[in-house]
Amino acid sequence: MSRVLITGGSGFIGTNLVDYHLKNGDIVCSLDNVEPRNKGHNPYYKKVNLLHKEGILKAFKEFQPDYIYHLAARTDLNGAAEQDYLANTVGLENVIECCNQLPQLKRVVFSSSRLVCKIGYSPKNYEDYCPTTAYGYSKVYGEKIIKEMPGRNWSWCIVRPTSIWGPWFSVPYRNFFNAVQKGVYFHPMNLKVLKSFGYVGNTVYQLANLMEASLEKVNKKTFYLGDYDPIDVYPFAKLIAHEFGSRDPFQIPIFFLISLAKIGDIFQKFGFSAPLTSFRLSNLNTPMLHDLHDLQGVIGPLPYDLKSGIKETVLWMKGEK
Template sequence: MTYNVLITGSEGFLGNALRSHYLSSGCNVFTIDLKPAPSQHTVHHFQLDITDYSLLHSAIQKISINLLIHCAAETRILQGSSLQDYLSNTIGVRNVCTAISSLHPQAACLFFSSQLVCKLGYIPVSSSDYCPDTIYGSSKVIGEHIVHSLCKSMDYVILRPTTVWGPGCSQHYRSFLGLLSRRLYPLYGKQLIPKSFSYIDNLVYQTSQVALLLSRLELNQNVFYLCDYKPIDINQWAVDLSSSLGVKKPIPMPVPILWLVALFSSVFALLPLTRRPPLMTMRRLRNISTPYKFTELLLDKYVPVLPVPYHKAIHDTAAWYKNL
């Protein structure tokens, strides 16, 4: 029996990695994205906007689905000025839930949300404990409420990925690797800053295992964070990546100086003649310096062993970047 998988947001970092996994597993993969699919991928692709319900319904009506993985989202965290800038995360989620529940009610569903339903550093006491500090985060909170409301009769899980890194990562993290390779990235003092990051291959493995285990009552209709179970230290991470890139380790910078640079850069970014975003801002430095370590709402009980250890992840990421 052919296993049919529908992945929305297939041209993003997560969607692309999940598509590759399910294709290599021999599944029949369908994809939806605003962008066209690369020609080398043998998938059934629908190029459409998920906020257009008519187009979405028409596409989903044409196919048979065993598993939905919903990754499509507006992910620009700070650029939006209102919820209207994040309709994919609200109206789009509603459209996907409505179409799937009416056309394929027996399909298992995995909905990707975000750790930013709570501000960085805030550790929720339950899955319904929200504390966003951006409009993007608020849009993701609304999306989770929509899933819980419209998919009550279905098997589903909401997954909140933390910071995801590894081969194929976003331009933001490619820039970070570029700074490391040119020795332009400073270490944040000498203190330990633990963070629950997620390596992309481990995230794909966790996701695929959740899909297989979804019928278990304690998993079904719940919320989990996707991250490696052992937090990394952000400074040591930068040092290890630098070593694998073949460059000297970054130079520790006194914390007060970093904050002063970030302050001036943030002010400079407000000037009308500024064309390129500054390398360091107050918010970015706050994100770097804020520790977050998740110990609840994890998948370690169900997926106890992850396939890629830390040092292999470091090596593979550096090798990928050097071959760009």
């Protein structure tokens, strides 16, 4: 039994991680600035703002964690400048300073983002950055803050979640599942798109095992989080449709999707929501592959295959309604 503290415990991955450690019999504290999306987690929740160092320190010292997952961050892409993402930089510095005042702390897992590089870019190494958004830049700066820390009494590693999906998810992958269920997802005809995705049940298993792995395997290292084998988007969508009992998604010519996306751009320009824009279409069509062999070498086999992950997710979605 360990004392596990999770910042961002009300988020998607955080919610699943709280569940994982509670089922494991650990003593859990969840810190966030919003209430838990799983109301069963209310007894373990404390409201904390990353920009208020005194509040963080108070919560840390009261709980005295053995292990900390730092998942809390501003993650949307709506900010125009790095100043909009102070939670990811100043907030991170606050967390690190507070960690240094916990003599019993053993390890911290810091969550970064795959968007430290633009979609489709294959970095040469973990110091090869190529962000295109203010959010991505804030995460690059955050990684540098962590890597440039002076020596600590606790070990650490950085994780970059890929496209994670599963129970308790929201935008954008919840929208994808909804579109497939309703029969309104359209895939470009004859286009094979491979992407590094991850079922959240596997993701929290990976996180927990990174926390427990031997020092030489993880300390001061960076890992992408995701299922080891990439998914092909159209067969993935078909499996989701079959689990819902829906028809197979339509495949339509790419030029038609481009036309629809341009119409969506016009709607978006005037402040209206559009299901398809040129930006979203580009993301859909662009392969997104990450090398997870180093993570696989540390973690080994995962508990869920693709079909079982989809089944668990669809059951959760049906139960939520």
